[in-house]
Amino acid sequence: MSTKTGIEVSIAIGEVVKLTDADVIAAYPITPQTHIVEHLAELVSNGELNAQFIPVESEHSAMSACLGSAAVGARTFTATAGQGLELMHEVLYVASAMRLPIVMAVANRALSAPLSVWGDHSDVMATRDTGWIQIFTENGQEVIDNTLCAFRMAEDKRVLLPVMVHLDGFHLSHMIEPMLLPSQEEVDRFLPPNQYPLPLDPSKPLAMGDFGPPIVYTEAKWAQEYNLLNSRSTILEVWKEFSKVFGRNYSPVECYRCEGCKVLLFTMGSFSETAMSAIDNLRNQGIDVGLVRLRLWRPFPFAEVRNAFKDAEVLITLDRALSAGGPGGPVSSEIKSALYPLEKRPKVVSFVGGLGGRDINVSGFEEMVKRGIEISKTGSSKEYEAFGVRE
Numbered sequence: 001m002s003t004k005t006g007i008e009v010s011i012a013i014g015e016v017v018k019l020t021d022a023d024v025i026a027a028y029p030i031t032p033q034t035h036i037v038e039h040l041a042e043l044v045s046n047g048e049l050n051a052q053f054i055p056v057e058s059e060h061s062a063m064s065a066c067l068g069s070a071a072v073g074a075r076t077f078t079a080t081a082g083q084g085l086e087l088m089h090e091v092l093y094v095a096s097a098m099r100l101p102i103v104m105a106v107a108n109r110a111l112s113a114p115l116s117v118w119g120d121h122s123d124v125m126a127t128r129d130t131g132w133i134q135i136f137t138e139n140g141q142e143v144i145d146n147t148l149c150a151f152r153m154a155e156d157k158r159v160l161l162p163v164m165v166h167l168d169g170f171h172l173s174h175m176i177e178p179m180l181l182p183s184q185e186e187v188d189r190f191l192p193p194n195q196y197p198l199p200l201d202p203s204k205p206l207a208m209g210d211f212g213p214p215i216v217y218t219e220a221k222w223a224q225e226y227n228l229l230n231s232r233s234t235i236l237e238v239w240k241e242f243s244k245v246f247g248r249n250y251s252p253v254e255c256y257r258c259e260g261c262k263v264l265l266f267t268m269g270s271f272s273e274t275a276m277s278a279i280d281n282l283r284n285q286g287i288d289v290g291l292v293r294l295r296l297w298r299p300f301p302f303a304e305v306r307n308a309f310k311d312a313e314v315l316i317t318l319d320r321a322l323s324a325g326g327p328g329g330p331v332s333s334e335i336k337s338a339l340y341p342l343e344k345r346p347k348v349v350s351f352v353g354g355l356g357g358r359d360i361n362v363s364g365f366e367e368m369v370k371r372g373i374e375i376s377k378t379g380s381s382k383e384y385e386a387f388g389v390r391e
Contacts, residue, residue: 001186002183002186003180003181003183004179004180004181005179005181006178006179007140007177007181008035008174008175008176009140009144009173009174009175009176009177009179010032010033010039011039012140012144012181013036013143013144013147014035014036014037014039014043015039015144015181016181016182016187017040017077018043018049019148019187020148020151020187020191021049021050021051021075022049022075023051023052023069023074023075023076024053024054024066024069024075024077025040025051025052025054025076025077026053026061026062026063026065026066026076026078027040027053027055027056027078028056028058028062028080030059030080030081030082030083031081031117031169032107032109032117032118032169032170032173033079033081033084033105033107033173035173035174036079036105036107036173037078037079040053040077041053052074058087059080059085060090062078062084062088063078063095063102064091066078066100066102066104067094067095067098067100067102070095070100070102070162071100071196072196072199072200073194073196073199075151075155075194076100076101076103077102077104078102078104078105079104079105079106079107080104081106081107081109081123081169082109082110082111082117082123082169083109083111083123085123085124085127086111086123086126086127089126089130092127092130092131092132093131095131095132095162096130096132096161096162097209097220097221097224098208099160099224100160101151101155101161101163101194101196102162102163103150103151103154103165104132104162104165105143105147105164105165105167106123106124106164106166106167107119107167107168107169107173108121108123108124108166108269109123109169110122110123110356111123116357117169117357118358119168119169119170119172119173119357120321120354120355120356121268121269121319121320121321122322124164124321125321125330127164128297128298128330131161132163132164132298133159133161133162133163133235133298134163134164134297135149135164135165135296135297136268136294136295137165137167137269137270137295138172138270138293139172139273140175140177140179141179141180143165143167144179144182145242145246145248146165146250147165148187148190148191149239149242149250150163150165151163151191152190152191152242153231153235155192155194155195155196157195157197158230158231158234159227159234160196160197160227161227161228166269166297168269168270168271169357170357171270171271171357172269172270182246186245186246190241190242190245228298228299232252232296232301235296235299236252239251250295251304252295252296253292253293253294253296253305253307254292254295255290255292255293255308256291256293257283257290258290258291258292259290260288260311261288261289261312262288262311262313262314263287263289263290263312263369263373264289264290264291264312264314264316264346265278265290265292265316265318265365265369265372266291266292266293266294266316266318266331267292267293267294268293268294268295268297269320271318271320271354272291272293274360274362274365276291277362277365278364278365278366278369279291279365281362282366282369287369287370287373294331300334302338305339306338306342309345309346313347313376314346314347314372314373314376315335315347315349316349316368316369316372317335317349317350317351318351318352318354318368318387319332319350319351319352319353320352320355321352321355327350328352329350329351329352332348335348336348349375351368351372351385351386352385352386352387353368353386353387354387364387368387
């Protein structure tokens, strides 16, 4: 039976990885991810987790070590943040293309320069096209639940893809929250042993992911894309099974007080919970507005996004990353692309804010909604609004 406890979210991730009986953890410490792998190193050192902890010299090496361990069939976990995620960037493509079921927690962090250790979504947006399944979380319970689900998704023989679980740096990674930690019996019932179907074998040497001439490269990439898109059904199946075992539900797109609303606010990550309070206040003020939150970032949930916004007249989006020189924020761009086929589309007003760890409080979200409604009526000379920037 699950145990209710108050614990730091990063420590809770380590506890859940222990319950999965992971075989290999290869990681390099970087703020604000460090507590995750420090705790796992402690669990291995104390004999509480029978795993190989590989203290590598960089994040590039961490992901490279994960390639090898996953390829021989070992249940593999790592964690990183910000600049570390970018240092392993080229290896991320290899993990997905080679169909290796690695699970990685990413404590999202702003990218330099200027140097920042605080959280935003610039690191994840830089890796959106690497071929990984990617999930966003809003609180500690969602982090540990989806870390557990990530192993089940990644290792399913119909998927065999790496999974990132995103949690906002500091706003979530370092928070102490009451959470339900699953028991070993519950985890064993939900997560079967890893049985990678194509493990490397020294007695049968072969090459993986090596030179691909033009005659095969396009077909290989299309097969990878086809598999990522088809993973969606298994992801939904895993979340459904998780609900049966643990009683908590997850969906690619989740709504809060959206029914019948012509104005919708769109968010992702831990700021969504603050936005909920703003929605409550605005409803009390007579403003008919709801909140839509994105949980599944890749594969992108086109059908769910279109269904969530099909009756809306105004859609106000918040990006916590800037697409430099582009149309404001990357999430807003993808939302507009997803809505394009609809004959009736809402007016999209894009905001970029919460960069480099800057807070957006309840009143800030209220102001964003009111400003967004006004812009939808009057128009704006800008492609997007920069919210929370000091004038």
